[in-house]
Amino acid sequence: MAFVRNLSPYKRTNQPAFEESYKYWLEEELKKIERSVETMQDVYNPSYLGAFYDTTTQVAATVNTPQAVTFNNISYEYGVYRGTPTSRVYFDNRGFYNLEFALQIAHISSAAGSDVVLWVNFNGTPYPDSATRVHVRGINQDIVASWNLVGEAQPTNYVELMWQTTDVDTVLLAEPATLTYPAIPSARMTLTQIAK
Numbered sequence: 001m002a003f004v005r006n007l008s009p010y011k012r013t014n015q016p017a018f019e020e021s022y023k024y025w026l027e028e029e030l031k032k033i034e035r036s037v038e039t040m041q042d043v044y045n046p047s048y049l050g051a052f053y054d055t056t057t058q059v060a061a062t063v064n065t066p067q068a069v070t071f072n073n074i075s076y077e078y079g080v081y082r083g084t085p086t087s088r089v090y091f092d093n094r095g096f097y098n099l100e101f102a103l104q105i106a107h108i109s110s111a112a113g114s115d116v117v118l119w120v121n122f123n124g125t126p127y128p129d130s131a132t133r134v135h136v137r138g139i140n141q142d143i144v145a146s147w148n149l150v151g152e153a154q155p156t157n158y159v160e161l162m163w164q165t166t167d168v169d170t171v172l173l174a175e176p177a178t179l180t181y182p183a184i185p186s187a188r189m190t191l192t193q194i195a196k
Contacts, residue, residue, distance in 0.1 A: 047193040048079030048093050053185040058172035060165045068121070069103065069161040069172065069187045080191045087160045089191060091153040096195040099149045101161055102188045105134065106142035106173035113137040114167035120149055121160040127151065136170055150194065161189055 052071035060067065068087030079092045091097070105116055119131035127149070134145050153159075163172070174186035 048091075048095065048097075049190070049192045050077050050080030050082070050089055051075035051188075051190045052082055052089065053188040054172075055174050055183060055185055057174045058186050060163075060168050060170065063166055063168060064164055066162050066164050069101075069163060069189070071187065071189060073185075079193070083158060088158045089160070089189065090156065090158045091191075092155055093193070094152075094154050094196070095193045096150060096152050097191050098194050099151070099159060100147070100190045100192075102144055102146040103161075103163070104142060104144055104173050104175075104184060104186055105136055105170065107136040107139065107167070107170050108173070109139060109169040110167070111139050112167070113141070114165055114170040116145070116163060116165045116170060118145055118161070118163050121162050122151070123157055124160075126162075127159075142173060159191070161187070 051074070053073050053075065054069070054071045055073060056070075058070065068085070070086045071082055071089075072086060074082055080097075081090055081092070082088070083090045099120065103118070107114055114136050115133055116136065117131055117133050120127040130149055132145070132147065134143060136143055172186040173184075175184040177183040
């Protein structure tokens with residue numbers, strides 16, 4: 001058997017390239033771990049939300065005068081909370097939020113119909129292009145106004161749902177429960193964070 005003599009020990013011929021390649025691989029693996037952690041955080045830290053409703057009939061003091069919709073009950077508060085007065089809903093965290101609401105609007109007397117204008121106030125100022133007009137026809141007529149709005153909020157910002165009517169006989173009507181169905185709130189509002 002023949003032996004090969006005088007072999008030099010193994011040397012990496014391109015040590016800097018190997019280190020760069022290893023560094024790149026390590027950085028990519030760390031990014032994968034960070035993405036996994038973010039995914040787990042999203043699972044265990046759900047979006048911020050608040051859900052509120054009111055069980056009283058809300059009336060207009062005077063015609064064509066803005067007033068805020070109030071909420072006397074809280075369904076959920078997680079990073080979004082009802083403040084003082086109870087028409088104001090505050091945000092604890094920055095993000096984009098979806099605001100949804102439903103109002104039971106009723107005309108309780110006189111044969112003539114009435115107009116109701118609804119909009120959102122943001123930090124006490126009307127939010128641009130957020131108003132909508134609805135018309136309630138005739139005596140003892142009611143409708144449900146319901147839609148949504150998406151906007152960005154910062155900590156300590158607040159929103160209010162506003163309304164005004166051309167007839168003080170138009171109200172946000174609450175109704176008690178019956179033997180066959182639950183109570184009907186006059187107003188509901190939900191805010192849910194949809195993006196950070």
